[in-house]
Amino acid sequence: MKSNSKLLSNNYEKLKNNVSNLRSSSAEDRIKKLKKLKEKILDNRNNIKAALKKDFKKNGSEVDLTEIFPVVQEINHTVKNLKKWMKSKRVNTPISLIGSTSHISYEPKGLVLIITPWNFPINLTFISLINAISAGNAVLIKPSEITDHTSKIIKNIIDDTFSSNEVNTILGGVKIAEEVLKLKFDHILFIGSPTIGKLIMKAASNHLASVTLELGGKSPTIVDEKVDIKATAKRIAWAKFINNGQVCIAPDYILVNKKIKDIFLQLLVENIKKIYTEKSQNSSSYCRIVNKKQFDRLTNLIEDVKQHDGKIYFGGKNDSKDLFLEPTILTKISEKSKINNEEIFGPILPIYEFENIDDAIDIINKKEKPLALYIYSNHRKNINKILEKTSSGGVCINHSTLHYSNYHLPFGGVNNSGSGRCHGIYGFREFSNQKSIFRQRIKFSPTDLIIPPYTNFKKKLIEIMIKYF
Numbered sequence: 001m002k003s004n005s006k007l008l009s010n011n012y013e014k015l016k017n018n019v020s021n022l023r024s025s026s027a028e029d030r031i032k033k034l035k036k037l038k039e040k041i042l043d044n045r046n047n048i049k050a051a052l053k054k055d056f057k058k059n060g061s062e063v064d065l066t067e068i069f070p071v072v073q074e075i076n077h078t079v080k081n082l083k084k085w086m087k088s089k090r091v092n093t094p095i096s097l098i099g100s101t102s103h104i105s106y107e108p109k110g111l112v113l114i115i116t117p118w119n120f121p122i123n124l125t126f127i128s129l130i131n132a133i134s135a136g137n138a139v140l141i142k143p144s145e146i147t148d149h150t151s152k153i154i155k156n157i158i159d160d161t162f163s164s165n166e167v168n169t170i171l172g173g174v175k176i177a178e179e180v181l182k183l184k185f186d187h188i189l190f191i192g193s194p195t196i197g198k199l200i201m202k203a204a205s206n207h208l209a210s211v212t213l214e215l216g217g218k219s220p221t222i223v224d225e226k227v228d229i230k231a232t233a234k235r236i237a238w239a240k241f242i243n244n245g246q247v248c249i250a251p252d253y254i255l256v257n258k259k260i261k262d263i264f265l266q267l268l269v270e271n272i273k274k275i276y277t278e279k280s281q282n283s284s285s286y287c288r289i290v291n292k293k294q295f296d297r298l299t300n301l302i303e304d305v306k307q308h309d310g311k312i313y314f315g316g317k318n319d320s321k322d323l324f325l326e327p328t329i330l331t332k333i334s335e336k337s338k339i340n341n342e343e344i345f346g347p348i349l350p351i352y353e354f355e356n357i358d359d360a361i362d363i364i365n366k367k368e369k370p371l372a373l374y375i376y377s378n379h380r381k382n383i384n385k386i387l388e389k390t391s392s393g394g395v396c397i398n399h400s401t402l403h404y405s406n407y408h409l410p411f412g413g414v415n416n417s418g419s420g421r422c423h424g425i426y427g428f429r430e431f432s433n434q435k436s437i438f439r440q441r442i443k444f445s446p447t448d449l450i451i452p453p454y455t456n457f458k459k460k461l462i463e464i465m466i467k468y469f
Contacts, residue, residue, distance in 0.1 A: 004176050011168040012183055015138040018165035019110045025136050027083040033133055033162065034082075038075045040161045041068065041126065044153060048122055051149035055118075056323070058243070058287040066243065067122035070405065074127050077407045077424055078134050085134070085428050088437075096469045099442040106432040108136035109210065110186035115177065115200070117192050118144035118290055119246040119345075124191050125154055129167065131427025137187070138166060142180055145173040146290055185209050187431060191248070192216075193343070194368075194416050212420030212430055215413055216248035216343055219370045221400065222360050222386060223264055224377030225257040228398070232376040233267035237275060239374075239400035241327045244287045245347035246294075249372040249394075249401050252344055255360040258353040265329065265351065269314045272327045281317075281324045288323040289346060295323050298346040301339045305350075308334035313351065341367075357382045361389050368416035369393075374400045393417050 041048075045068060052058040052067070089104045112132050116125040125143055132139045141158065143151040155169040162168075170176060181203040189212040190200040197215045204211045223232055240251045256264050276283040289295040299318055306312070315328035330350045333339065339350055354360040364373070373392035377383050383397060393413035394403045404411055410421035420430050450458050450465075 004170070004172050005179055008170050008176065008179055008183075011140065011164065011170060014165040015140055015168055016111055019108075019138050022136050022138055022166065023108050023110075027086050030134055030136060031079050031082055033166070034075050034079055034130060037126070037130070037133075037157075037161045038072060040157045041071060041122075044157055047153050047156075048150065051153045052122075052147070054149045055121075055147040056244070056246075056288045056290045059285050062242070062285070062287070063122075067120060070123050071126040071130070074130050074407055074423065078130055078428070081425065082134055082428070085425050094469065096446055096465055097438075099445055100438060100440045102436070102438050105435045105437055106135070106429070107435050109431055109433055110137060111184075112137040112139045112431060113142070113180065113183075113185040113188045114139060115142045115180075115188070115190045115192070116144060117248075118146035118150075119243060119248070121147045121150045121154065127427070128189050128191070128422065129158075131422055132189075132431045133167070134428045135431035137431055139168070140180070140185075141167065141169045142177055143169065143171070145171065187211070189420075189422075189430075190214070197418070212422065213413070213418040214248065214411075214420075214422070215371070215416065215418040216345070217368055217370045217413070217417040218252040218341075218343055219249055219372040219374065219392075220364050220367075221251040221254050221374040222357075222364075222376065223254060223256040223260070224357065224375070224379055224382055225259050226379040226382075227260070227376050228378065229260060229264055230267060231398070233264060234271045235399055236374075236376075237268055237271035237327075240349050241272065241276070241286070241347050244289060244325070245327075245349075246290060246345055247401065248345075249404060250345075251349070251374055251400055252370070253350045253352060255352050255354050255363060258355050261351070261353050265313060265331075268329065272314070276327060280326055281319065281322065286327075289325055290323075292320070292323065294346065295320060295325065298325055298344070298348060301342065301344065301346075301348060302328060302330070305330050305333055305337045305339055308337045310334055310337060315347075357385060361386060364390050369414045371413040371417035372396065372401070372403070391415075 049060045049063045052063050086106060091102050093100055093102050114128045121143055129139060143154050151171055155171060158167050158169045184207040187210045188204050190197060191214040194215045197213045201211055236251055276286045280286045310333045311331045313329040313331045315326040317326040318324060325347055328348045333350050369391045371393045373390060373395045375383055375386050375397045391414055396403050403409055407424040410426035411423045412418050412421040422430060450461055
């Protein structure tokens with residue numbers, strides 16, 4: 001622990017002392033770093049796959065699709081647009097300030113801390129880093145100790161790409177995280193649970209650091225009566241059980257119209273079997289729960305549902321030695337069940353029914369605001385009503401999770417599901433201070449006419465300003 005603390009202190013000081021140099025870095029400097037990062041990630045593509053295989057048996061193709069491709073895409077988009085994003089933005093000047101000009105300049109926030117989770121360690125770590133680097137910051141990264149093999153690869157890639165006074169990685173568990181949070185940062189990004197998010201925000205408040213929080217939550221999925229039910233079942237089966245359901249924006253629970261519930265469930269099971277076969281434990285496409293702690297938490301949720309007379313409609317088989325939990329669908333869930341309020345973050349899908357769309361909206365609004373909301377419907381009036389009467393970080397209509405993949409959209413939560421936005425220009429701005437700059441261009445300024453003492457003439461001018469300007 002002493003050596004870790006000393007390493008942390010040395011890394012922190014190197015970054016802190018280099019903040020002013022990075023502040024003046026050009027678009028070309030930053031683009032060069034991002035291109036090198038892309039090169040190193042692709043060079044380590046096989047190492048990344050091997051590490052994630054060891055950490056929770058993640059399929060290599062799924063690693064390509066959900067970890068490497070999004071990062072490469074984010075780098076390409078940033079490299080293409082960074083010069084434009086960095087340009088100062090001229091803004092209008094009111095007539096009361098005639099003779100002046102105003103613009104917004106983007107400067108780095110400074111020294112940034114990024115704390116990332118285990119479920120998509122490559123994706124979430126490097127996309128956050130890309131956003132921070134594009135804005136010109138010095139960065140300390142604390143990846144998750146849970147996916148230890150992948151965290152070591154992350155550190156190797158960063159060490160090979162950046163100087164130690166530009167980006168640094170500190171490995172370790174809870175104790176080192178506590179040490180990190182005692183240090184003064186200009187901005188902290190954290191991706192994880194709302195419970196830990198509150199602790200991060202509290203730690204940041206000690207230094208009045210700004211924060212970006214992506215906190216997940218219970219993302220609902222509404223399946224309306226008027227819908228392409230075959231496509232709906234297929235897309236939900238894919239979105240829910242990819243990465244074994246360990247996805248912050250996975251459909252957490254389904255609200256399905258009572259009239260189509262039975263056929264929807266039948267089609268959902270058919271699609272799960274098509275994707276992962278009749279014996280999902282033997283499927284190379286189906287990864288595992290990340291550790292025993294998470295496995296026990298998930299199986300306990302299922303047992304709690306059963307104890308309150310809930311039903312396993314499909315699945316439920318598990319193997320603790322293999323950390324395997326079959327894709328599981330639950331129905332007839334009691335209001336007393338824990339699963340109604342806890343974020344699932346695993347391959348368990350509770351099904352609830354509703355009779356009219358207002359009932360579904362009421363259920364959603366009784367819970368905390370989710371990171372994502374999914375609407376499957378061909379009924380425009382119902383879609384618009386859901387959009388107007390609910391609040392969430394993002395929405396997908398007739399699909400799930402894909403809004404995260406569009407780097408032209410800001411991604412993030414609201415209240416309990418997070419704050420701040422990432423991806424593309426929104427990530428660049430999140431890690432930038434938008435500095436307002438006002439310049440008086442001519443010798444005379446209208447404000448010269450209203451400086452005290454307040455004579456009758458000046459009082460009349462102020463009245464005119466209030467009335468007409």
